[in-house]
Amino acid sequence: MALEDSKNYADEAFTRQSLTGNSFENTFGGATSFMRRRYTKSLDGVQIAVTGVPFDQAVTNRPGTRLGPRAIREASALQSPDAPYGWPYNVIDEMAIVDYGDVAFDYANIPEFPATLKAHIAGILAADVASVTLGGDHYISFPILQAYADKFGPMSLIQFDAHTDTWADDDMARVDHGTMFYKAVKMGIVDPARSVQVGIRTVNEDTLGVTVIDAREVHETGTAAVVEKILAIVGDHPTYLTFDIDALDPAFAPGTGTPVWGGLASWQAAAMLRDLAGINIKGGDIVEVSPPFDTTGATAIAGAHVAVELCSLIGWTLRG
Secondary structure: OOOOOOOOOOOHHHOOOOOOOOOOOOOOOOOHHHHHEOOOOOOHHHHEEEEEOOOOOOOOOOOOOOHHHHHHHHHHHOOOOOOOOOOOOOHHHHHOOEEEEEEOOOOOOOOHHHHHHHHHHHHHHHHOOOEEEEEEOOHHHHHHHHHHHHHOOOEEEEEEEEOOOOOOOOOEEEEEEEEHHHHHHHHOOOOHHHHOEEOOOOOOOOOOOEEEEEEEHHHHHHHHHHHHHHHHHHHOOOOEEEEHHHEEEEOOOOOOOOOOOOOOOOOHHHHHHOOOOOOOOEEEEOOOOOHOOOOOOOOHHHHHHHHHHHHHHHHHHHOO
């Protein structure tokens, strides 16, 4: 098939039969599942389930990330006809990937949300399927990590971010997108000695034992040196990768709630994600894409690329 065959295909989110293979549907039309994968709640034969969490009630500044999953799905249509660039294999051809839709939750019952999300992810993991989650604000990583830790034990965390999100907060019931990794370390679901935060450029004196590679270090030492450092820290330990889109400089990703200058360039993020191939990654997420502040769509496009890289990293691990 090729792009000229687009005349024969429409709404592949619902009509496609195979769980593998690129899509040659018109990128500007049709139902926008992630990468034109089949929308389904069945996990039979699935290896990677992409799921959305349209939640932004934990933000500290600008809202709007509840609209992130929809925007990322739409932006992913731009990539759907092509193999991900720079990889020695095509994850879309080789891995059975579905769009598992969004988590259902009561937007007016915030205290209930964490348990609802944890159960949603646990259901995916119970089928021995990896999850790639489209956020949503960054709080969502906390219930997701709880589900992963229940299955794999304490996780290594690779976090791309402008903020450490480890500000002290001993009220485990509070829903806040700036304190959830403090709680994750304190609860023992993240192993700080095997975890690393990349792109940081805000002050938080207590790292809780997590290695911090700030944005300036990335700029000055280069992506290859940073990846080497990350690999030495996480080793072959079960790893979860979370990517806050504000890890990117606002010049590359303006559509986010808490932008900070001096961040990563898109090419730096792309290089590091690809060079992490081989880590024992079990799942990941892309969070904090806020379409109301994304006037050109560049942030959603970046988010879609990150999500494809997460699938590629997971697929690389699954294929051994």
